[in-house]
Amino acid sequence: MAPAEVAPAEVTPAEAGRHRLWWPAALAAAVALGLGVPALVAGGSDASGSVASTPAQESAEAGFARDMATHHQQAIDLSFIVRDRTQDTEVRNLAFDIINTQANQRGMMMGWLDQWGLTQHSGTKPMAWMKMNHQYEPHDGSLMPGMATNTELAKLRSLSGQEAEVYYLQLMVEHHKGGVEMAQGYVDLATNAVEKRLAQTMVNGQRGxxxxxxxxxxxxxxKPLS
Known part of the structure; x- marks a missing residue:
């Protein structure tokens, strides 16, 4: 996948924060208009063509949307950090592409939860919806496989130049591995055809x-960390 060109205009950290706040809502609205809300809520159809009901609060559909949105947000945060720690064109292009792609996808998932009338957060353990007795124990801010810890985030912020590039790239390999595992887990359980297509797009894109x-x-x- 060829990374997009970096826009010539710089974005300040303050502007970046504002972008993270409004992007999901704006994108969710655009997606709802483009895909059609009926495809996502009661009255839509699943992959077999049968009528699908609105996902339940603890369904795989809702769990995946919540957990992947959280996972995506950290990838966005990591990419904003490295963008300000290096001037390398290749790494900044990659970071810019990840910011745009994952903010877009996150907005879609948050929009679906809103349309389903479900909360954006749940009291259940992350990835419980995968029904595989996942053994991952959240620690130091790392809630799911692949997510960086608070310690790792602090280290990335302390680096610059090639050291920052390498550490960011290593963290993103691990992050993508965790994301692929989760997305594939949803593809295997999916009952909502639209959400399944998005998850498969994530699997393909992040593997690439x-x-x-x-x-x-x-x-x-x-080399990658593992």
Whole structure:
């Protein structure tokens, strides 16, 4: 996947914060208009063509939307951090692409939860909807597989130049691996055809980015963390 060109105009950290607040809502509205709300709520159809009911509060549909939105937000945060820690065109282009892609997808998932009349947060353990007795224990701010810890985020903020590039790329490989696992888990359980298509797009796109990131690491004499 070829990363998009970085826009010439710089975005300040304050502006970036505002963008993170309004992007999801604006994008969710656009998606609802483009896809058609009936495809996502009661009266829509699943992959078999039968009428689908509105997802329940603890359904795989709702759980995936919530958890992946949280996972995506950290990828966005990581990418904003590295964008301000390096001037390298390749890494900044990758970060810019991840910010745009994952903010878009996050807005879609938040919009669906809103249309379904469901909360954006749940008291259940992350990824419980996968029904696989997931053994991952949240720690130090890392709520799901692949998510960086608070300690790792602080380290990234302390680096600059190639050191920041390498560490960001290594964290993003792990982040994408966790994202692919979750997205594939939903694809295997999905009853909502529209959400399943988005999850499959995530699987395909993030696998491709893992290959790209691995190449960028090799150019810098580094390897993924695992």
């Amino acid at each position: 980015e893992i290959d790209l990131i691995t190449e960028l690491l090799a150019k810098r004499g580094a």
